[in-house]
Each structure stands twice: as C-alpha cells, then as structure tokens.
Amino acid sequence: MKRQLSMPFWCVRSTVGDPFGGPVMDEVSALEACDILCDAKAKGLIDFTSTHDDDIVEWDPLNPMDDQDPSSPAYKTLHALKEKMDKAGLKMKMVTCSLHGDRLFRNGGLTNPDPEIRALAAQKVMRTLRIGNFFGAEYFTYWVARDGFECQFAVDWAQAYKRIEAGLNLATRYIKENKLSIKYCTIEPKPNEPRGEMFLATTGHALALISRLEDPSMWGVNPELLQHEGMTNLSATNATGMAINAGKLPFLHVGNQKAGQFDNDNPILTGMDGLKEMISVFWILEKLDWKGHIEFDNHLLRADSAPGEANRIQLRKDFIKHNVDSYRMAEKKAEELAASKELNDLRAAMLDKASPIEKALESYDLKAIQAAKIDYKKVLETPASNAKIDYAFNKALLGM
Numbered sequence: 001m002k003r004q005l006s007m008p009f010w011c012v013r014s015t016v017g018d019p020f021g022g023p024v025m026d027e028v029s030a031l032e033a034c035d036i037l038c039d040a041k042a043k044g045l046i047d048f049t050s051t052h053d054d055d056i057v058e059w060d061p062l063n064p065m066d067d068q069d070p071s072s073p074a075y076k077t078l079h080a081l082k083e084k085m086d087k088a089g090l091k092m093k094m095v096t097c098s099l100h101g102d103r104l105f106r107n108g109g110l111t112n113p114d115p116e117i118r119a120l121a122a123q124k125v126m127r128t129l130r131i132g133n134f135f136g137a138e139y140f141t142y143w144v145a146r147d148g149f150e151c152q153f154a155v156d157w158a159q160a161y162k163r164i165e166a167g168l169n170l171a172t173r174y175i176k177e178n179k180l181s182i183k184y185c186t187i188e189p190k191p192n193e194p195r196g197e198m199f200l201a202t203t204g205h206a207l208a209l210i211s212r213l214e215d216p217s218m219w220g221v222n223p224e225l226l227q228h229e230g231m232t233n234l235s236a237t238n239a240t241g242m243a244i245n246a247g248k249l250p251f252l253h254v255g256n257q258k259a260g261q262f263d264n265d266n267p268i269l270t271g272m273d274g275l276k277e278m279i280s281v282f283w284i285l286e287k288l289d290w291k292g293h294i295e296f297d298n299h300l301l302r303a304d305s306a307p308g309e310a311n312r313i314q315l316r317k318d319f320i321k322h323n324v325d326s327y328r329m330a331e332k333k334a335e336e337l338a339a340s341k342e343l344n345d346l347r348a349a350m351l352d353k354a355s356p357i358e359k360a361l362e363s364y365d366l367k368a369i370q371a372a373k374i375d376y377k378k379v380l381e382t383p384a385s386n387a388k389i390d391y392a393f394n395k396a397l398l399g400m
C-alpha cells in the first residue's frame with residue numbers, strides 16, 4: 001500500500017552534531033525549514049510534517065501563553081508558518097513537547113521530583129497542545145525524553161510511573177476540555193539516551209502504562225524502528241506486531257540502526273544492517289492491513305553533512321529525497337513479498353494447519369479440549385519449516 005509520509009521539522013533543522021563534535025551544518029530557521037518541507041510537498045515527496053514546540057517557536061517560561069499574544073514573536077512565527085503550509089497544502093500531523101532541550105528538565109520532565117518543575121513541564125505541554133490545535137494537528141506524542149534515571153536509589157519508585165500517568169492524563173484533559181484538534185496521543189518509548197535508563201523503555205512498557213490511564217482509548221504508541229527497540233537488541237517486528245494487534249499503532253517513526261548501538265538515527269535503510277528487518281516491518285504492515293502513516297525520524301549522516309551556504313538548503317533537500325526514495329523502494333519490495341502467491345503458499349503450508357480441534361480451542365470448549373485424542377507421535381515427528389520460508393523470502397529479497 002502506498003502510504004502517506006511525514007518529515008518532521010526537527011529532522012530538517014538538525015545541524016547534525018554529536019557528543020564528540022559540534023554541529024556541522026549551518027542552521028536553517030523555522031521558516032526556511034518550512035520552505036524546504038513545502039518544496040518536498042510540491043514535489044510529491046511528503047504529505048505531512050510534525051514538530052516539537054521548540055523546533056518552531058522558542059519557549060519562554062516567563063510568558064507561557066505567548067502563542068495567544070498577537071504582539072509576541074511566537075505568535076507571528078506561528079502565523080507565518082501556517083500561511084506557508086496552507087499555501088503548499090502541507091499538513092501538520094503531529095506535535096510533541098520537547099521536555100529534553102531546556103536545562104531545567106535535566107532530571108526529568110513529567111517525573112521531575114520537584115513539583116514546580118513538573119508544573120512548568122505541564123505548562124509547556126499545554127502550550128504545545130494549543131500550538132498543535134492552531135495547525136489542526138491530529139496527534140500529540142509524548143517521547144520519554146529525560147523521564148528516566150541513572151541512579152536507582154535516587155528514584156521515588158512509588159511515584160515515578162504515577163507521575164507519568166498524571167502528566168499524560170493532564171494532556172488528555174486539556175485536549176478534551178478545550179476541544180482541541182488532537183484526536184489521539186502516542187507514547188514513544190526508548191530504552192536509554194539521553195538518560196541511562198528511561199521509565200518507558202519499550203513498546204510493551206508503553207502499552208502497559210496506557211492501560212492505567214484515565215482514558216486509554218485516547219492513547220497508543222509510535223515506536224521508532226529500527227532505532228529504539230534495536231538499541232537494546234529487541235525486535236522491531238515484534239514491537240510492530242504487538243502494537244498493531246493491540247489496535248494502538250497510528251503511525252511509525254522510521255530510520256536505520258545497527259543493533260546494540262547508541263541511537264544511530266541513520267536515514268532509512270542506510271548503514272551496515274537493517275535492510276531485511278526494515279522490509280519485514282513493512283511486510284507486516286501489509287499483512288495486517290495496517291492503515292497508518294510513516295514518519296521519518298532520523299538525520300543526515302554526520303559524515304555526509306557539510307558546512308557552507310551551498311550545502312545549507314541543498315543537503316537537507318537531498319536528505320528528504322534519500323529517505324523517501326529509500327522508503328518507497330522498501331515499501332515496493334514489502335508489497336511484492338506480501339502479494340507473492342509462492343511465498344504465501346509456503347507460509348500457509350506451515351501456518352494454516354486445519355484440525356477439528358481448532359474450533360474447540362477458539363471457543364474455549366474445555367470439555368472438548370480435555371477429551372481430544374491427539375496423535376502425539378505424528379505431531380512430534382512433523383518438522384517445522386522456518387528456515388525454508390526464510391530462504392524463500394531471502395531469495396525474493398535478493399531478486400533471485
């Protein structure tokens with residue numbers, strides 16, 4: 001299925017620094033990033049964008065309602081951006097609150113032990129939600145950011161998860177009470193970085209926490225694959241399968257990752273590993289008839305970035321095109337694999353075994369299950385064919 005694609009402001013504005021060396025690229029302003037995104041929309045590369053509050057308008061804690069004040073720089077920038085986006089038909093699909101950038105949140109945003117810092121985080125979240133509403137955004141994302149720890153003895157374990165719940169409930173209440181455009185919210189899990197450990201480390205952690213929120217129907221997950229699950233050698237396909245089965249996957253963040261490393265945030269398919277895993281994620285989306293959209297969340301390779309005016313805009317445009325072309329190539333392959341009769345038949349031979357006992361299992365017919373006479377020797381001696389199926393998929397992946 002040809003999916004709609006989103007490229008966020010923060011990926012385009014990134015100046016590609018790392019902890020060992022500063023930014024390489026010259027900066028682009030929010031308005032210039034908007035022009036780059038509108039150009040990508042005009043070329044048919046993307047459909048949507050998304051943003052942190054801070055990617056487009058700086059946060060001034062002394063003026064937390066500046067987005068409503070016509071004389072503020074934030075108000076003017078928001079209106080100028082919207083005008084450009086409306087003209088280009090580029091839609092703001094998601095907003096997310098940066099609770100990582102400001103030094104204030106260094107020991108946590110929603111989970112900060114200081115209630116006054118938590119109140120400032122809440123004000124920042126509410127401002128982000130209003131900004132989202134201004135653009136007509138459908139989604140609000142909470143990325144775990146600095147809600148985590150390094151020192152386990154320094155955590156209030158009776159409160160940490162309750163505080164995340166309170167922060168997310170506050171967002172839901174603010175959306176509903178003000179009838180904002182946001183129709184659904186997501187948690188983006190991550191195991192570590194920037195904190196040593198993050199409270200919502202995986203898709204499973206996020207799904208479990210959602211069940212304890214005031215309105216779980218308003219919340220889902222947006223795993224970032226292959227990066228965030230891959231950082232701790234977890235499987236992107238597992239996260240995808242589980243989130244879709246839970247009915248909680250509205251969109252995916254995508255990029256490439258060498259498993260077990262820091263958050264690589266390489267452009268999709270780009271780098272030494274990940275080709276097979278990424279395509280298999282998209283194949284699962286096909287097989288499960290998933291209807292959501294794909295959002296890139298990665299950066300230009302620092303090694304490929306370069307300073308200078310000649311590169312400032314062009315390399316960012318090339319970066320978008322590289323992601324989109326790479327995604328479309330993977331999507332096409334995933335569609336082919338999902339539609340292949342040969343591959344589907346091979347899978348069916350192993351996965352679709354018919355037996356009268358199935359009905360009893362499905363209907364929890366405990367008596368029938370108890371009474372069933374199963375040919376133990378026959379099932380014991382029937383080999384599975386996982387490797388045979390994998391070989392056939394590898395062959396198709398390699399076009400042989």
Ligand code: XLS
Pocket residue numbers: 052096143188190224253263297
């Ligand atoms: C960082 C995350 C972040 C979220 C949005 O690792 O991917 O960029 O997507 O806050």
Ligand code: MG
Pocket residue numbers: 188224253297
């Ligand atoms: Mg992300």
